[in-house]
Amino acid sequence: MISASRLQDVRTALGHWAEKAGRPLTLMEVCGTHTMAIYRHGIRSFLPPSVRLISGPGCPVCVTSQGQVDQIVELSRRPDVTIATFGDMVRVSGSTSSLERERAHGADVRIVYSPHDAVSLAEALPSRQVVFIGIGFETTVPTEAAAVVEARQRGLGNFTILAAGKLVPPAMTALLESGELELSV
Amino acid sequence: MCLAIPAKLVEVHGNEGVIELGGSRKTVLLTLVGDARVGQYVLLHAGYAIEVIGEAEAHEVAALQRTVFEAEEENP
Numbered sequence: 001m002i003s004a005s006r007l008q009d010v011r012t013a014l015g016h017w018a019e020k021a022g023r024p025l026t027l028m029e030v031c032g033t034h035t036m037a038i039y040r041h042g043i044r045s046f047l048p049p050s051v052r053l054i055s056g057p058g059c060p061v062c063v064t065s066q067g068q069v070d071q072i073v074e075l076s077r078r079p080d081v082t083i084a085t086f087g088d089m090v091r092v093s094g095s096t097s098s099l100e101r102e103r104a105h106g107a108d109v110r111i112v113y114s115p116h117d118a119v120s121l122a123e124a125l126p127s128r129q130v131v132f133i134g135i136g137f138e139t140t141v142p143t144e145a146a147a148v149v150e151a152r153q154r155g156l157g158n159f160t161i162l163a164a165g166k167l168v169p170p171a172m173t174a175l176l177e178s179g180e181l182e183l184s185v
Numbered sequence: 186m187c188l189a190i191p192a193k194l195v196e197v198h199g200n201e202g203v204i205e206l207g208g209s210r211k212t213v214l215l216t217l218v219g220d221a222r223v224g225q226y227v228l229l230h231a232g233y234a235i236e237v238i239g240e241a242e243a244h245e246v247a248a249l250q251r252t253v254f255e256a257e258e259e260n261p
Contacts, residue, residue: 086231114232116214136231139189143233146216 011048018050026052026182031059057171060135061088068164069094075131075162076107082125083109084118085133115147115161122151122159134161141165189230190250191243197223202234 018025029035035055038044044053057063073094076083083099090099090111103109108128112118115132122130134144144161151159175181195210196203202215204227214233215221226243227234238246 114214116232139230139235142217142235143231146214146233149216 007046011046014051015048018048023182024050024052026054028054028056030056032062033059057168057175060137060140060166061092063166064089064092064135064164066094069098070096072133072162073097073099073102076102076109078129080127080129081108082121082128082130083107083133084112084121084130085109086113086135087111089133089135115144116150119147119150119154119156119159122156123154126158129158129160131160131162133164135164135166137166137168189228189235191226191238191246192229193243194221194223194225194227194234197221202227204229204234 014025029038032055038053047053069092072083072085072089073096075081076099085099090103090109092098099107099109110121112121112132115134118130118132122128132144132147134141136144144163144165147159148161190206192204192206192211192213194202195205197215200214200216202213202221203210204213206229213227213229215227216233218227218234218237221227221234221237226238226240228236228238228246
């Protein structure tokens with residue numbers, strides 16, 4: 001546990017920054033997981049009144065559309081398909097099901113830590129069509145591109161990427177153009 | 186998923202490299218940073234080095250991440 005005195009230090013510092021700014025301090029988190037953690041740990045009730053928290057544009061997983069999750073679930077139901085995905089996508093529900101539920105019903109869903117692992121999986125499972133669920137921001141998409149190059153170099157015909165990368169700048173532009181942004185620099 | 190961490194590159198073998206992080210070593214792919222050399226710092230994400238960064242920046246990012254991880258350990 002964080003000590004009470006350290007919590008008080010943070011509270012005091014935040015109050016001080018708000019005072020220095022001459023207006024309430026507004027913090028926007030990027031990801032829905034942050035919002036959940038802030039609520040679960042009661043952080044909101046601990047903050048001084050001069051600090052306001054608002055939810056931001058969302059992480060690549062939480063902004064994946066329900067239609068796309070349904071598409072992924074549908075792919076996992078194909079008997080010849082092995083799904084390779086980052087772990088945080090497994091529990092996300094579409095309109096009727098999730099990869100976790102499909103796995104319980106016999107679908108072949110594997111958690112990988114890298115698109116490179118998905119390429120190795122395709123090489124190890126030549127009779128399966130391995131589909132990597134390519135959800136991520138600008139940091140992740142180049143690693144998927146590298147995996148495509150690797151798959152070609154290894155001569156694999158059974159490796160596919162479901163390209164569902166997300167860009168951060170359009171979300172930032174939408175925020176900037178909303179007219180409601182109070183940006184401190 | 187979104188996290189990229191800095192680490193020092195200690196070996197380079199073609200497309201693969203070895204990084205040192207917190208006393209342990211791990212093999213990473215250098216496909217995206219063709220000109221990375223031993224002794225440089227790289228940002229790691231999903232098994233790949235995605236960018237070569239300066240030593241000062243690497244230490245700064247690592248220190249910030251340590252602060253966050255320690256806070257999480259204290260208040261899981």
